[in-house]
């Protein structure tokens with residue numbers, strides 16, 4: 213059995229590569245690398261083949277995540293069948309995904325922050341804000357949200373797929 217997760221943002225150079233790097237590392241630490249497949253993609257095509265934004269790479273490196281091997285790609289129609297979870301960073305990305313998703317796979321789509329452990333609480337947004345045109349502070353804020361939502365997603369996957377407890 214394998215389960216697969218695709219993170220989606222607009223450019224695939226800031227938010228979704230950050231989520232990809234964080235979840236990938238947590239899965240490796242949990243010993244689930246053979247069971248959970250992780251990838252990321254963008255709804256837009258401006259940065260195809262490029263590595264993540266240096267500001268995202270630096271913010272991730274500060275917390276011990278390596279994004280250096282990731283390269284931007286665009287979401288394709290095949291992704292909806294290929295990935296069990298297609299998780300959008302914001303509503304605009306989710307709308308773009310819905311518009312291209314074959315009807316039988318719409319159940320694979322949701323907002324990533326639906327998995328935040330404190331979803332609905334004061335101060336917890338429903339979307340991961342786009343940091344691209346903002347200041348440096350936006351990047352650690354993305355990481356705060358991504359780390360928490362990855363923990364919630366891992367707990368969900370462990371429960372739903374009965375993954376063995378972490379060592």
Ligand code: 4NP
Nearest residue numbers: 221222223224225226227344
């Ligand atoms: P991301 O951020 O969707 O988190 O990768 C963006 C990156 C690039 C652009 C917009 C958002 N852009 O307009 O080029």
